[in-house]
Structure formats: structure tokens, C-alpha cells
Amino acid sequence: MQDVKTNKKVIDEGVEAGLAKLTPEKIASVINQVLEKETGARFKAYVQTCMRCGLCSDACSVFLSNDRAPQYSPAAKVKQTILEMINKKGRVSREFLSDAVRIAHTECNVCKRCSMYCPFGIDIAYMMLTVRRIIHKLEITPLYIQDTVNSHAATGNQMWVKQDEWIDTLQWQEEDAREEFEDLRIPLDKDGSDIMYSVIAPEPKFQAGLIYQMATIMHAANVNWTMPSTPGWDNSNMAMYTGDFETSGRIARIHYEAAANLHVKKIVMGECGHAFRSVYDVGNRWVGWTAPPIELIHAIDFYHFLLTTGRIKVKEKYKKSVTLHDPCNISRGRGLHHKAREIVNILCENFIEMTPNKEHNYCCGAGGGVINCGPPWKGTRMVNNKEKSRQLKRTGAQVLIAPCHNCHSGLEDIVEHYELGMEIKFFGDIIFEVMEKTIFEEGN
């Protein structure tokens, strides 16, 4: 795999070890099996319809970041990967596959921005996910994201968090959060609660303070809520991004069954974009649920409800200038950008729009499992995020709100690499800072 900027080959041990085991027969049989058995009319239509008109090119921030080099255009990514596999009937080399891994896993965020600009609505992201499915079946998935998927499969969460560590963390956050309210609780497995709150594994692993904040918000809003002590607490799903649909489906099943076992009315999920895509769209469908079987709302929707119904009151608005990054999976994917702006305006004094914004926003550059490919790929990721860094810089804002975990981590890398000097926050951080720490009473 050649890094075009540095001419250095990126070595990903997982990919290299997998490639070494492949024979031409195996390669062809896996590719043809996926193409023949796992793709349908939609796929064929996309392949046949593309006119190579290039209208999608400027939509892709990876293309813009690489000085419009033609090989980074969305259509070219298809041409260099799946189209070649089709044309060669699966008879492609290891070198070809090595490039296909780089393109599909690290140069496309499956963010779907390009589809909005294609006159035919061709879904490039879906084509790249099909390439990743082939990569999964050939066992040449990048190492770090594969390890994440292994964790999902073994533990039900993405960071090898053991069950006792999870519960212990919640109890520890509960104890600490009694600084805010002396009788605050994080109710575990409370049968018949109205709401099950689910998070992604980086929260208990590295950012337990976010759970503390949410517990404070829930307590102040007087919400009847619970968190499961059992697997199903993690709503994230990297398997969806490596094409391991089987593991992805199991994750969705565990999540919804945890909620059904607790007899809750709805699930509120934390600030994460890809997890929303998984539980709202991808994972649930694979197992046969056309829609979430238990109502599921993203934190933005929930905060909007709390703030507009007076369950959470703002003591004093946030002073620093803020801008907002719209995570693609909840903006393009769900249209939550309007509610997000209403929240910003309730919470903050000085809001500066980012351009482009809302459903036209550029991806954070980390999404679609790209950041999860880990350290070997960080250098190229920073190059591919140059356009995003320009977009952020133009705002001049002091604070960047990013209501998505992946976005957060990716944007942190960008802010550091391009020395943008911005603070990055979740909505939860700001709400916690500006809220009145009093308990809402029904009827008051």
C-alpha cells in the first residue's frame, strides 16, 4: 500500500498476514460469491448507471484534501476496487487487494455525501461497504478495526470491557456524581423503567465522566431510567463497517433484547453517530426488524426534549463562541441537525455556523471505521482530513461541538495536527456546565 504523499508504504500487519495466506483461487471464489450471492439489483444498477461525469468528486472531502487528485474521486474509488473485481471476474492480485483495502477502509468514510450530488443518487458508500465485505471474507481487514470487531463478538462491546469493569465503572460514577445530588443513582437493571440509556464502550473505558454527566442530567430531569448490567449496554457496532454482518446483527439483537428484558418504553443512546446508524438502520434490518423494535432516540433528540419542556433549565448561557459539526449519520442519516441547532441556541450565546453545514457538512474524517483502523493509518488520515481542517478553521470558533464519539476523536486529531486551537465538546459537556442543578417536578 503506497502512501501517495510520503511515498511510504503503510504496513498494516493484519492486512499483510491475511494477504500472505491468499491463493488466486480463494480470491476469485470469495469475490464471485459476494458479487453473485450477496448483491442485488441495486448494486448492478449502480455499476451500470455511473456515467463517470465526476459531479460527485467535489463532494468528497478526501478528494478535496488530496488536491483533487483523480484517484480520490468517489467514482474512481469504485473503478479501482469493485468495478475491477467485476471486470476481472475476481481474478485480481494481492497487490490489487492491498490497494482495495486502503481505498475502501481508509479513503472512504462511507459518509454518503457524494450520493447527494450524484444525479443518479449512486450510493458509493454501499459499494465501498461491499468491498469491505469481500475484504472481511478474505480475512484481510486492517488489524485494529478487526480487533474491535473481535471484541464485539466476544464481549458484546467494542473495547474488551469485562462485565465487572462495566458495572464497577457505573457504580463509581454514581458515587462520584453524588457530589451533584446526594441521592443520585445510576439504576442498574431497573425493570419497567421508562428509558434504557445505552452508550459506547469508550465511555466506561476512557471517558467515564460522560456517564457522570448523563446521570446528573437524568437525575435533574427526574427521568425514570436504567442502564443494563448485562451485555447490550454498548450500542456501537464496528462489525457493520468491516462487513461482518453476522456479528453486526448479533450486536443489534443483544442491544434490543436487553431493552425488551427490562420492559422499557424507549432507548436513549449517547452522542454517537455510527452507533445510531447501526441500531437505527443497519444492524436491526439484518436480523429482520424493519425499524427499531423498541423506540430509539439519539441524545440530541433527548436533550431537545429535556430543554424544550423545561425538564432541564439553563442557569446561564455558555459564553465562548461555538460551532457545530453535524455528524453525517444523524444529520444526512436522520435529519437531527435542526434540533441540534435549537439546542445550541438554547445553550450558547455565540453560535457560528460552519460551512458547509447540516446535511451538507463534511464528514469528520474519522467516520465509517476509518479512525478505527488505528495508528498505522493516522498519517494518511491527517492528509485526507485537510479539507475538514480548513472548514473548521474558517469558523474561528473557540469551541467545536461534536455530538458523536468518532467525530470527537477524529476532530481532536485534526485540531492537534493542524494546530487549530479549538476545544471540542459534546452537548452533554455544555449542558452539564450551564444547567441548573435542581430537580424537575411534574406540574411545576
Add this chain to the structure above:
Amino acid sequence: MNDKILNDKSTWDWQTPEKQIPVKEWEDEFNWVQEPCASPDGESIAAIVNVDDAEFSVCKNGETWEETFEKAWALKFGPDGRLAALTASDEEWTVCVDGECWEGRFDYAWDLKFSPDGSFISAAIQQDSEYGMSVNDTTWETLYKNISGTLLGPLGNSAAVVQVDHMDQADIEAFAAGLFCVAVNGELQSERYVNIESICFDSTEEKTAFSIRRSRLDYSIATNSGPWKSNFQFAWEPCFINHGASIIAPVRQNGKWHLFKDDSDFWNRPFEQLWKPTVHDSTGKIAAVVSETFGRWGICENNTLLNFQCNTMISELFYSDNAELLIALFKDNDLWDLAVIRNGNVTPWGLKADKLWAPVISADTKIAATRMEKNNRYYLVVNGKVYQNDFDMMFEPAISPGSDKILLKAIKNGIYYRQTLSLDKVL
């Protein structure tokens, strides 16, 4: 034994029409009171209470356990009426039953379970970063790197998926080689696999069956004596049938789900989805949740599709003790309902509930009773009929041995009510 007596519903008070225990006043006595639970016979109500800064106890009918704890959670009554919780003192965890703590102390304990008649209590435990289970205060002799999917059988045997080797960070080769086994009572009972899920016991608890992942793409079913030969695209939870002689399991082939028995196609029909197989062994009845068309859910019983469909989910499917009834808890158009199935005839109750629990069924299967929440109020439901009185909260009801009375356990305005309602009053 005390447990047996409490299990015997004929000894319960079915005469006194109503008993009350005020619970709201507990809030004056303690800093705070957590969510209460009620005993099977309805005579007791209990909650974890905060007695002082970082000091917890359990209050049952107004009396607190002698001991206090740094932490306590997972309070529940067992089927035999014993009250258990996971508790921590001096940073050591244990299980505390009716105020008496186990001798075993652990760095952590969770996953508190009662066996169906309440004679066994188990917890998953961690000691010095090693993992296992403890049943009635006897801890597995061998502990492992990690544990998941714990199971406690009616005869007191415990099983779980255990990680048998250390794995370095992001070591995908070690993972692919297989790190997981099934352990029963702490002893390894299977080969190593990449993943293991959904362990079940046969009725003697001498055999286990479970779904396995052999390699990245190959899933199958295995027992303690070895795996099936075939590989599948995926597999869900297996069950024993024929008194442990055979195993059935949903498996995925060519993108469709099939019910397999002992490694061959059993129902010979493909489904979009097939899961939650449920078995009544002595009658040989087998049912499963199925989806024939994407987004529509149904039930297949002994390879016959029942005349029933819903569009959201079927969360529970189970037989009454004598298999005369099959019960499905389901959601249609986003509201919960329950279907009672007798001889293949499906009767939905039409509850449109916001929350609904699986019902209890009388021994003669004439009565099914449960509770639901609708518009933030709780109701008792018997044979599909909603009892008029509403409550703030309700616990699982019970049915008298003669099937003539319903025991209602609920809270309203800070008072816990135990009512014995004659059936004609409810229906």
C-alpha cells in the same frame, strides 16, 4: 425445608382480602429508598435503603437487615421467598441472603441468579482478575481470564463461556486460533472456539449444547461431546429435545434461516429469520419465532405456521408447564400485547400496552394473569380482561392453587397493597 413451604402456594394466605404496608414513610426514615420488590407470596416488600453516607442496608416490611454495606444492588426475592442482594463491605463483594452474607468474598460479584425453585443462588465472580461462578457459596475451583453467558440449571449446575488463554492487545491471530471454551461447574467441557454463545443444559444437566464460531466465517452447533460437522453462515441458540438425545437449532444457510436437528434440516423450510426456539420435552412440542417476509413476525409450531402476525417484535415465547398453552409476548404497531395459543388457535388479548410482562399461568391453564402499564398507570390483566383499579406500580401477580383467586401486589400513593381477588371480581 423452609423453601419448599414457601414454594407451596396452598400455604399462602388466600383469605385475607387486603393487607397494606405503608412504604412511603420509609423515605422519612432513610436518606433514600431504592425501587422496591415484592415477595412471591406478597407478604413482604423490600428495598435497598441508604442509611448514612455511603452506607446501605435492606429494608423489608419496615425492618432493616442488621448489617450495613458500602454498596448493595440487584436486590430480589427468589421463587422460594428468600431475599438476596449483591453487597460490598471493606471493598469485598459477596452475596447476602436474608441478611446473612456468604463466606466467599470476591473482588467483584454480579449476575445474581436463582434457580427455578429457588434452591440455588449463583453469581459471576472476579477474584484477582480471574473469573468464575459461585453457587450457594461454593466457588469454582478453577477460574479463568474472563467469563460471559452464565447459566444456572434447576439442579444447581453452573455453566459459562470462559476465556482460557491470555490475549495480548489486538492479537487477532490468537483470537482467530480460539480462546474460548465452555466450563461447567468450573471444569472445561469443550474444545476451544473463536466464539461461543447461548449455552443450554439437557434436563439431567450432564450435557450442554451451544452455538459456536469455528473460524471467521464458519458457525455451527456443538455439545460437550463435540461439534456438528456442518458449517453454517450463522447460528442462534440451540435446545435439547427428546430427553437430551437430540438438539435443534436455528442456522443460516444461503442467506436464509432453517431449523436444524442433529445437523440436518428438520423443518425443511427457509425463513428470513428464525430464533427463540422453545421446547416442551415430554409432549415433543417445538415452537419458534419466525419471519417469513421481511418485517413480519410469526410463530411456527411443530413446522406449522400459526395464524398470527405482528410487525414489530416477539420478545418472549414459552409453553405452560403442561404445554397446553403457548404464550407469545409481542409488539405490533409499536404497542405491546400478548397472545395465548391453545391447540394452534391464537387469541391475542388486544391490550395495546406501553409495557407488558409475561403472564403467570394456573396449573390447569385456565387462567393467565399479568400486569401492564398504559398511560403511566399499572393494571392487572387476567385472561385478557383489564382489572379496573390502577396503580403506580405493580409486581408479578399469582394465581391460587384452586385457580379461583388472583393475588395482586401493587403500590399506590405510597402504600403497598396485597389483595386476594376472587376471579369473578376480576373477570
